Amino acid sequence: MPRPWVLDYNSDNCPVGAAVGIIGEKWTFLVLREVFSGVRRFDDLQRRTQAPRQVLSDRLARLVRDGLLRKVPYQEHGQRRRHEYRLTPKGLDLYPILVALMEWGDKHATGPAGPATVLTHRDCGARVGIGLTCSAGHALGSAREVTPLPGPGARKIA
């Protein structure tokens, strides 16, 4: 095993680190899972994620502050005005992360009952999955088929 090139580069502008700084907490993923399933109200989120109310409140505020969710007012008949949480475009872009987590969990971390949710293509009904592909059109089956190289934003260590 040769010394990996990455050791000669700085790690503090890494996009994974930046992403994890925004969404890298346990409850945040569960909240996003629910929001992508159409659950948008505080009590529903609380019941389904089992997050302590205070933590949920804090995470939602942070997701709004970081521009992943927005608060939208609504009013049901005979109720006072409330608001619900919806995904912004920036939040919608998180979907591949969630799907990747879901597929991994289905394969490695749940029982034999099969997936609790299946994703289908809105337009044709076929099953949806996530995968690596190269711009020449090849589908990649494993991380071993990927070669990471330094990109334009890479910074060498002084």
Place this chain on the structure above:
Amino acid sequence: MPRPWVLDYNSDNCPVGAAVGIIGEKWTFLVLREVFSGVRRFDDLQRRTQAPRQVLSDRLARLVRDGLLRKVPYQEHGQRRRHEYRLTPKGLDLYPILVALMEWGDKHATGPAGPATVLTHRDCGARVGIGLTCSAGHALGSAREVTPLPGPGARKIA
């Protein structure tokens, strides 16, 4: 907005929750990022992730216990026997999650310098990315094109 069907189902066998229970901690992602880049030794991991040594030690132990990493002994000339951390097949399967995080971070959470790392196909050299596709061969551009439905493992609430 109709009431989402997911509210009638139980959320405690969710694969996202299961996955997050195993890898859902902040430092865990950073450790995995490094291991996928070929960084395998304790001190290198510590320096690059900036994780406190104790936390790193704990996370590595947990990743080994959960079967995502394995300890492999090695010996360098004039050094004592040590061991390094390598991905198991179960760990290698996490790659899509990491790539999805990376792409999101590149798009939404880092500066204009461009990506610090680019992924290329080992066999043809073309750029690699991750995306949703359906089994009929359509590439999906957004979460809005996906319709989630209850699967075989779904359990209704009593």
Place this chain on the structure above:
DNA sequence: TTGCTAGGTCTGTCAGCCAGACCTAGCATG
């Protein structure tokens, strides 16, 4: 005016994170 409900906030406790110091093989050097 009393009650009900969604969507929170407050309080005290307790687990886990953290920086920094310390420890421990095993090899090499004098």
Place this chain on the structure above:
DNA sequence: CATGCTAGGTCTGGCTGACAGACCTAGCAA
């Protein structure tokens, strides 16, 4: 042999955040 060096950890004490459970607060209805 003693001494130092290094990788890979462990130990300590302070502090932050998580947690359960109680409480609060519009606004609507009866």
